[in-house]
Amino acid sequence: MMEVQEYDVVILGSGQGGKQLAWHLGRAGKKVAVVERRWVGGACPAVACLPSKNELWSARVANLVKNSAHFGTLTTGFRVDMGKVRERKQAMIEREIELHLAAYKASGAELIMGSGRFIDSKAIEIALNEGGTRIVKGNEVVINVGSHAAIPDVPGLIAARALTHIEALELEYAPSHLIVLGGGYVGIELGHAYRQFGSRVTIIEPGKQLVAREDADVAGELATILRDDGIEVLMGAQPVSVHGLSGDEVTVTVRMADGERRIEGSDLLVAVGRIANTSDIGLDKTGVDLTERGFVRVNDRLETTAPGIWAIGEAAGSPQFTHVSVDDFRIVRDNMAGGNRRTSERLVPYVMFIDPPLAHVGLSEAEASSRGIPVRVSKIPMTRVLRTLATDETKGFMKVLVSSDDDTILGFTMIGSEAGEVLAAVQIAMLAKLPYPVLRDAVISHLTIAEGLGPLLAGVPPRP
Ligand SMILES: Cc1cc2nc3c(=O)[nH]c(=O)nc-3n(C[C@H](O)[C@H](O)[C@H](O)COP(=O)(O)OP(=O)(O)OC[C@H]3O[C@@H](n4cnc5c(N)ncnc54)[C@H](O)[C@@H]3O)c2cc1C
Numbered sequence: 001m002m003e004v005q006e007y008d009v010v011i012l013g014s015g016q017g018g019k020q021l022a023w024h025l026g027r028a029g030k031k032v033a034v035v036e037r038r039w040v041g042g043a044c045p046a047v048a049c050l051p052s053k054n055e056l057w058s059a060r061v062a063n064l065v066k067n068s069a070h071f072g073t074l075t076t077g078f079r080v081d082m083g084k085v086r087e088r089k090q091a092m093i094e095r096e097i098e099l100h101l102a103a104y105k106a107s108g109a110e111l112i113m114g115s116g117r118f119i120d121s122k123a124i125e126i127a128l129n130e131g132g133t134r135i136v137k138g139n140e141v142v143i144n145v146g147s148h149a150a151i152p153d154v155p156g157l158i159a160a161r162a163l164t165h166i167e168a169l170e171l172e173y174a175p176s177h178l179i180v181l182g183g184g185y186v187g188i189e190l191g192h193a194y195r196q197f198g199s200r201v202t203i204i205e206p207g208k209q210l211v212a213r214e215d216a217d218v219a220g221e222l223a224t225i226l227r228d229d230g231i232e233v234l235m236g237a238q239p240v241s242v243h244g245l246s247g248d249e250v251t252v253t254v255r256m257a258d259g260e261r262r263i264e265g266s267d268l269l270v271a272v273g274r275i276a277n278t279s280d281i282g283l284d285k286t287g288v289d290l291t292e293r294g295f296v297r298v299n300d301r302l303e304t305t306a307p308g309i310w311a312i313g314e315a316a317g318s319p320q321f322t323h324v325s326v327d328d329f330r331i332v333r334d335n336m337a338g339g340n341r342r343t344s345e346r347l348v349p350y351v352m353f354i355d356p357p358l359a360h361v362g363l364s365e366a367e368a369s370s371r372g373i374p375v376r377v378s379k380i381p382m383t384r385v386l387r388t389l390a391t392d393e394t395k396g397f398m399k400v401l402v403s404s405d406d407d408t409i410l411g412f413t414m415i416g417s418e419a420g421e422v423l424a425a426v427q428i429a430m431l432a433k434l435p436y437p438v439l440r441d442a443v444i445s446h447l448t449i450a451e452g453l454g455p456l457l458a459g460v461p462p463r464p
């Protein structure tokens with residue numbers, strides 16, 4: 001019988017919240033093990049947020065150079081070196097790995113590289129990457145195994161060896177024509193980046209709008225921006241078959257309201273959502289239940305249905321953002337220590353990093369309406385923000401929702417230059433429960449984008 005090594009806490013998956021918890025508990029003197037099969041710091045710094053934003057930044061530079069004559073800088077032709085783009089991204093990932101290893105070492109938490117699977121309620125057998133097996137058991141266990149890209153059941157898609165975000169971030173060429181399945185976060189961010197690198201891009205979205213959770217005016221503005229930049233956006237387009245091979249020649253047939261259409265391209269990216277990595281980790285041995293969609297069932301303290309087992313991040317069905325997984329860590333940390341923090345009490349912002357970005361926090365108009373919450377709405381185009389006169393970054397708008405009952409800010413959405421930074425200012429006002437006239441009348445530096453909050457909030461209609 002193999003030795004079972006006992007720990008105070010075992011964390012399965014070095015995800016965004018789990019690693020923070022490991023470092024915290026390790027520093028506090030607990031005996032902690034983290035089991036990670038592939039990426040030292042989880043998906044975000046290896047194959048998701050950081051590498052994608054790194055390449056998106058390179059794409060923005062390419063776009064600025066392409067348009068530099070407009071700003072008075074003349075170049076004698078330019079070309080994008082995708083090998084160099086990938087190399088810069090890879091160097092950042094290597095630095096991240098070193099930083100993560102140093103953080104593990106400094107905290108005293110043990111990182112075990114291997115694939116983990118429950119064999120008992122709190123015991124995990126690890127197939128070690130270096131060969132061999134270990135069994136670790138935690139007094140408490142945390143599941144932080146994340147998710148992977150879903151591959152829809154479309155005939156010919158598997159044979160076409162389509163890219164997911166992982167392979168798309170490794171390309172050493174800009175595809176001549178990239179076809180993207182999915183008009184969500186990954187498809188739009190990477191599709192837009194490759195357009196800026198010079199690819200022809202077609203985005204195929206079965207829904208009636210892009211980014212389903214946003215208001216129709218937001219999704220419409222986004223589609224306009226993508227189309228103005230030369231991206232073909234097909235909505236209400238259901239992929240029915242795929243032929244050929246991504247990286248060579250690939251054809252996607254879609255069914256649309258007016259019949260079938262064939263799109264011929266060179267490369268195919270699949271970005272249709274995520275599936276939790278929960279199917280093969282032995283949860284049947286634990287008493288941990290899953291939801292119908294395969295996420296670990298948790299309460300809003302992030303406790304699973306098995307005592308002493310917690311779940312964090314995407315595997316727990318939390319909103320699919322790194323900052324949410326990190327907040328899950330804070331909730332589990334405090335609840336493990338006897339506190340009572342809840343996921344239902346938090347305000348979750350998010351930013352889609354296209355150029356210009358889309359940022360949102362709080363209620364949308366559609367949510368307010370479906371929940372019967374009366375709101376006052378103000379919206380201004382980015383052309384009303386004085387800074388855009390200087391930068392020519394005039395695309396997009398700002399929109400704010402204020403309660404009709406009092407002066408509370410309930411929601412904010414912006415597509416426009418620096419949207420993510422302006423978002424944080426509004427989010428802080430919301431957290432502080434600042435009545436909107438206080439922010440409206442704040443002295444905000446001229447000539448910043450945030451200055452636009454003045455005219456935006458001045459446009460809030462009076463209380464009915
Ligand atoms: C292309 C892309 C770009 C993104 N950009 C952003 C962004 O800009 N901002 C943002 O907030 N979010 C972004 N996200 C989302 C963000 O990456 C995720 O929400 C975040 O990484 C989720 O973290 P997590 O804690 O759930 O786990 P993850 O970071 O997914 O980590 C889970 C870890 O568990 C490991 N694991 C799984 N099963 C096992 C097992 N059986 N044994 C051992 N280890 C296992 C995996 O290898 C992985 O390392 C992006 C996602 C993608 C795909």
Ligand SMILES: NC(=O)c1ccc[n+]([C@@H]2O[C@H](COP(=O)([O-])OP(=O)(O)OC[C@H]3O[C@@H](n4cnc5c(N)ncnc54)[C@H](O)[C@@H]3O)[C@@H](O)[C@H]2O)c1
Nearest residue numbers: 152181182183184185186187207271272273320351352353
């Ligand atoms: N900037 C960020 O914070 C960032 C960036 C990337 C990803 N993410 C996170 O990762 C999550 C996953 O991203 P994603 O883009 O994979 O999913 P998504 O849920 O954002 O979008 C998936 C899209 O694919 C469409 N779709 C579904 N089935 C399809 C099919 N058969 N063919 C074509 N399209 C289909 C859906 O209608 C939807 O619009 C995001 O929701 C987000 O939470 C965040």
